[in-house]
Amino acid sequence: MIKPPNIQRGKIYILLSILSWFALLFVDLVRIFGEINQMEGVINREITWILEIIFFILLYLFFNDSINKKENSNFLNLIWRAASTGLIATGTSFLIIYFYQILQDTRLSDDPLLRNFFYHVNFALTAIFLISTALLWKHLILYQKNKAVVQQWQAYEVILLISMFFVLINQESFNYGFMFGLIFLIIYGIILSVNLKWIPYLTFREKWKSILFLAIIVSCTIYLLVQLVSYTQKNVHFVNLSENLFLLGLFAFVLIYAVFSFLVTLFNLPTSSVFEQKLTEAISFQKLSQSIQPGENEDQVLDILMDSCMSAAYVDAAWLELHADEEDRRTGTVLYQKFISNAERQEIMGLLKKTEPFSGYLKSQTDARIEYLYGKIAHEIYQSVLIIPVRANKKILGDMFLLKEVKDGFNKEMINIISTFVGQTSISIENYRLLNQAIKNERYREELEIAQRVQRSLLPSALHHNKCFEIDGFSAAADEVGGDYYETFRFDKDNFALIIGDVSGKGTSAAFNMSQMKGVFHSLVQLNFSPKVFLSKANSALSRCLEKNNFITTTYYTVNTKEKVIHFARAGHCPTLYFDWKMGDSRFLDIKGMGLGIVRNDTFDQYLEEGTLVYHTGDVLVMYTDGIVEAKNAKGEEFGYENLRMLLGNFHELPAREIRLKIIEEVYSFVGKETLPDDDYSLLVIKFKA
């Protein structure tokens, strides 16, 4: 199915309708010529009717096409189009009358053929006017259409089509059938004519214009009707084209709709300002709800708010005062001041501070849950005042003062709409702030991710060991970055150093201190000190760089796999758990110790003790941080030392990696999925094999 382009179709219609009109004219003139010369039955009158019907249908198709193309044209244009067509038709009719007046006494004035020619011209223009106007009405009727209206209209089109052919069935004019059909068409026209939804959307000016145009249409329609009917009465030799149900039905419809529109528009005039007001309010609301773009200013929204409120309540003067706010530099400033001078504002402010109910609010400026304050003041110009606090994030951003010259100037509806505006503004501002915050947070998050990556790299990816022992480590931070630390060092093929540490606090500050600890470890470990000396030196170094209330707990071990000896010292760290294979039991290696950074002088080593341990094959050393033993479940119970000891007892036969996995699994299942870990977890398992 290929549709021909629209323009071409329109041209074809107009060409065909002109042709059909000429055919109609020719046929009718021939008929009249025959009638005058008493030549019977030259051409049947049915041919006239059929040509007339064809003419109507073509016109209808043409206008339907051309009006649909201009779908977007406004109502006033549509009505003007109808009115101008009516004026042309009427004007032409006047010209014809004038022409006959010139011819008054000539023979030509009585010539029935000429008269009939003009009758056809008149008829054609009237038909054009009626059909085009009816289709314009269709456009208006179907404005904001629903299914029912569309169906009504479609039914009406079908009825009109049938009425065209009525003349073929019912050859006698104005009998009961004809009258019945006409009345039916009139009633249907009335039913359709109640669809006037377009009228409220006209502005006040547009309404006046449309009233004028509608008046033109009504008078043209009436004139053309009278004109056509008068032809019928005046002329003897005459082909009656107007006694057609379709034409009369259209007359009725065009007239009824025009009259209805005229009256409704007229009566809508006084209320049109209200409708316009509501429309402005809706637009204001939409403007306010459009979120402010990041980077733009909140002031813009406040400005829109002021304008919206002022136009909604016909406010005479207003200002907006922002409250003092530590974060904001515009403290206590008057942001917007409309139609009022500084002096006047200060004068009114003074008055308000003396007048209830405003004085209490203005003096205390508390975050009271006041939605608005409304009352009158004794001022020579302004009689009523409305104060509305503008809130954002539950804090009062500022107060909006609205003044009116009349007494009791604010009614419930106005206050309602203003409250809605203010509410919407709060939402807009809050959204704007949230968005800015979110963007900022996103940046922080990215930074933290970098920190996390860096910190991950501070923990060793591989742990030094030899064939004599297995080692496996695990560390998880509660926040993005954590303060747990472990590391190994290999002196030679038999000698190793191990360290585990926990920095006080958690998160970023802990992570920084942890990296210091790592530096201290790598500097000191190479000097191959005994554990006690190592920790003393570490304490001395860290005392110089840790903040006053920070400390680090750590345990340092040296392992000699040749002699199977472990030396260790504990600097305030959780006592190491040790499984003794020979005894078949595990215990905590609780020796005296003190956290690094707690005692920042030479006396530190007196709080330390060094332990020595000879290990055997199958022994297991478990180093951990307090996050593990202090891990809490939803009930607030701690995982505990005893639990850890029992677990090692159960799993000591497994390889180091398996033991580590089991313990971590147990800790996580103890904590439960719902609870977030609130401390860093680290675990290091060493299993001696030989």
Added chain:
Amino acid sequence: MLSINKASERDHLVIALNGEVDASNSVELDEVIQQAISENVAKILVDGRELEYISSAGLGVFMSYLEDFHEKEVAFVIFGLNEKILNVFHILGLDQLISIKNTREEAEKALYEA
């Protein structure tokens, strides 16, 4: 949640801790001790009977004033810690630096003898 109550008794100040001291509220504890020091209180008694948990940040607060106590000769005694918290103090070695007593009587005795 942490609530701190201060009360002056005879020559000493009693700081009663109720709840949990963690990184988020250790500042409150810090402020209380800071204030006591600036007011030249010579004897401070910490009532830890209602203390349920103390994190490393909380311990850091006590630790950070040890030197001040020493310099200004402030007698500082904690009493009534539950077993778990006592263990935390012990592991860290703070029990070697701070006088920790079981009961109020013992604590007051220690406070006035020192």
